[in-house]
Amino acid sequence: MKPLNLHQCAGCSTSRRGFLKASAAAGMTWLSPISQSLAFSAENDLNHSEGKAVILLWLAGGPSQLETFDPHPHSDLAPGVKVVNTSIPDYQLAGGLEPLADLMDQVSVIRSMISLEGDHERGVYHIKSGYRPDPTVVHPSLGAIICHELPKGAVEIPNHISILPNQWPARGGYLGARFDAFQMGDPADPIPDVTQRVDEERMQRRLESLDVVERAFLAGRDPELDLLQTRHRATINEALRMMRSDQVKAFDIQLAAQAERAAYGDTAFGRGCLAARRLIETGVRCVEVTLDGWDSHVNNRETQAKRIATLAPALSALIRDLKDRDLLRRTVVLCGGEFGRTPRINPLEGRDHWPHGFSFLVAGGGFAKGRVIGATDPAGDSKEPDHPVRVADLHATVQHLLGLDPEKEIITPIGRPLALSDGRVLT
């Protein structure tokens, strides 16, 4: 499959200088030719926010880079791992990701993500918000920032959605619970309870009575209680808007063609990815879909292989589908977890947490195509990957692609101004 070169590549050479300098200083003799020939770049013909969206495929628990996007076939780090050639020359994926092989020229892979957090909860916080946990403030997730900064438009259903969330779904943080992701389960089942049980006239009477009860409760309380804390009436209004909107059909994947559903795989995650595409198409701004269970401290290969079997069809169908519908150029797709896994296998045949060089797949929305950024040490020793990409830098870049200025500051409730991201836009 040959890529349609929709966009002109700009700024291919801007970050090479610093990178070459760093690699020379570090004496990194293990750099692969690919990583040296590729600098990160964004395509910027759509450098405005209109219609732009983000899908985050969240691989919870921390996927192993060695069993996915960074296999190191000639080392002893991942014995027995097969590799697959891809549509990027000289770049190989780990076996199991075959469905992605000929789509790789549509996406890019960062193999050199570095995080500062090696604990699940802190790691999730760091990657989802771009900031490290801080006892004085709760930072919003990327999706919440985007929904806060960009207009909602004509969307009558929630604008920020988390499908199959685990215990740490995307949240609004200091922006308020209004920007928390709307959580939903397996899209095999329709969104429950979106149909009112009485006729419209009786519903109106009920809502009028509810107003009377609410007034009694709010008497003597903070007038901003609903806005700032309970969001009770606010969510009732949002629920009513949703109940009365045709857009709820976007949640219902049974309305998609059978072949389309089959392509994503018969899994909750596959259905989640299909729902994500349908929601984005309807105008929803940010969707995260979680695939849990990558935390392979024990029996790494088996654990990873099971998840990869779910991920591969879903991710490839999503990329292909977005591209075929001309949605990819306005939709950023990110795929990764809170960290990678140790290059060395532990005594329980597992891999432990490794935030020092792990992989993220990025695509669409103005991201460069067919690039492989950075490299990790094939000997598995170095904690400093070549061309490291900081978590905050990825955030800043996505924000930039959506037409936001990462340096813009928001005044947090504690009065401290905070930039949307303290990262650097990768060019």
Add this chain to the structure above:
Amino acid sequence: MSRLNYMLLWLMLSAGMSSWWLVEHRAFHRTADSGDTHSGSDQHPRTESDPWIQPEDENLASDLTLFRRLCLGLTGTIPSLEWIRTFESWPHETRLNNTLQLIFEDPRYGDYMAERFARAFVGVENGPFLVYRRRRLVDDLSESIQSNQPYDRIVRELITAQGVWTSHPEVNFLTATIDPNNDKEGPDEVKLAARVSRAFLGVRIDCVQCHDDMFGNRWKQQDFHQLASFFAGAEMSLTGLVESEKPYEYRYKRKPETEVVPATVPFLPELLPQEGTPRERLAKWVTHPENLSFARTLVNRVWAIMFNRPLLEQVDSIPIDEPVPVLMDQLARTTIDHGFDLQHLIRTIASTEAFRRTSSGGETDGKELFPLTRLRPEQVAGSIIQSASLETVGVDSHILSRIIRVLQQGEFIQRYGDAGEAEFEARSGTIPQRLTLMNGKLVHERTEKNPILNAATRIGFLATDDATAIETAYLTVLTRRPTTDELNHFKKRLSGTHKDARANAMQDLYWALLNSTEFAWNH
């Protein structure tokens, strides 16, 4: 009507439907804004001895509000109309003690508290079925709490448990950590060390499992694995969990080889006894009266259960070296002095001014209001089911109604969104919650026309007049009387209605009350 409903119908008929008098309670006919604030049974003299008795103070919540808080916090549901009538018949000065007595004798108290503690002890997952029965553990905890076993003894039994997980329920605390995918047989020392430190000591020492604390914190990787080492001997055999001599081996970061890790405690080593098996020694150290962390953690958890919010922000993280709030230490000391008597601790917390403060109003002379918190899903489900009945659901009722309750709650809780172990974190309402309450099956079935099963219909038909019907519905759902505005509004809605129209008007009244902020939040 489903078969279960028929069976329930039979059950209620055979139990005798003697609740008409609950609705006919004219003596209590008044509105919330006509001087009910301190529910003054003024004919009864007030004494100085009762902690709930204070000079009139607008910063304190009304007695009925306190009653609602206690019932929600300790049994998981709002009080029934039956209980409210009983409560109001008590002289003011006996209400706190009588309420707690009523609650402590109610089997829902043990069940509800046991589930809260179980979440901290073993989480919410059902785990490896072959060797783990969460239900057994919760039932056992429930019995212990109901019979007011000292909390330190409950914890020691969990840590030192031996035998088969089916006949020795406390063994499940250990077998819950068995990972069937793991080659290692028996409980997982690492998970147990994390549980023990978080759930019993309020210390998040598990952050240093893989490396020393990077943030200059006091814990070292060694502290964690030396704690884990106490559980190394816990092994599975044909006769269940046994204690062996097996050592704990671990390879520390930057060390070339695995080494045998000795069993030592991360702080207060002088409290660790020399005698006994490793788990017996650990259990005594954890629950030692001078190990203040143990009592503080208990205080924080019971406070969280009663307020829906811990006293110190994170329920499983209390500083060891830094000062904690004075109140926390006072409560911890009194808990230790009273031999870890849970009922005593609950009584003491209920008597604090913090618990009795109002949740509304602005000026509070610098003191905090009672926190407004979102009810947990099983509290909402339980309260919907309770509000559909005039009598108390679940105290003496047959096992069948309990099963129905569990079935109905299960589906509801899934939709409403259970926060699992993180159930005490502050949260706002969500759209799925509103959808579930507005359009969901549980609210619909518990409020639709059904003169046998549903209180909404029964109140509409039994009450002598509209005002009584409205007041009874308010008491049954919101544990308060309507304001004049509310009364007038709903009088118009009920006026002149009969039969189906009346049942519908009552259903709509119930719908409005059940969908209010007031119903879904603890206040």
